Amino acid sequence: MRSSEVAARAGVHPQTLRYYERRGLVSEPPRTATGYRVYPAAAVSRVRFVKRAQELGFTLDEVRDLLHLADGGPDDCDSARALARSRLRALEARIADLHRMRESLVELVETCERPRRDRRCPLLDALQTGRKEA
Amino acid sequence: MRSSEVAARAGVHPQTLRYYERRGLVSEPPRTATGYRVYPAAAVSRVRFVKRAQELGFTLDEVRDLLHLADGGPDDCDSARALARSRLRALEARIADLHRMRESLVELVETCERPRRDRRCPLLDALQTGRKEA
DNA sequence: CTTGACTCCGTAGCCGGGTACAGGGTTGAG
């Protein structure tokens, strides 16, 4: 398969394929006599793996590690699981962060919603004074 | 106040102050005869406002808009509120995203946790085949 | 044989939010 076909099937641009090659996510495919890359069919699933893992919040470096683990045996399975767990923890921490941000923002907007006599914007004031943990 | 003092009080680096100046977040302060910036005390709260708003997920461009609104009257208060609400919506959408990512990741790790006879890693397989919405 | 689509390579640019560095001038204490 040529690069544009692999790219189209995996839903990426052909340049992205070369980029993944440089990053060690996709191994260098054999070439034609004139230097064109010729990919095995498995390259498509490999790239899809990358995109899927990215959707789950893995960085490209982590995906590369996962892929290299996938080439190994059962010991590597444990490593993969550990990586997934740590990703999960990071994700949960991030969610908790955003929840806190949301809480503060909701409060801020509510403050602002209350009728006020004076013409100062309570939202801007609240932000300015840093009502919490600031 | 000199730049390093403002920076220290607001918890940023002096360069960051210059950066904010370039970005229009902090107005150009007057200078001494030899060209040193001399900040009014209000500059510290201005920078703290920026950091506080950033914690709530506003981009620097949005913060700049908020600050310019803060200089205005009651009409601008409505705009500020609208900006905060739209930020809130974006935040909630992002949280929902992360929740979906978390769900998938939890499932993945659980799959992996189940005892298996064969030595393939179910996590890696699952990622590869893209069990959902892929 | 020409034309247009594909491919190659290297390099540079984008986003956001800074951080670092080079090469100078200034200030204030000892």
Add this chain to the structure above:
DNA sequence: CTCAACCCTGTACCCGGCTACGGAGTCAAG
């Protein structure tokens, strides 16, 4: 007077993940 610590400017670099560009070679159809 000297020295460190500050300040000035402009520019380049960092992260991650692409995306675009320029200039050249190749392939297949007409």
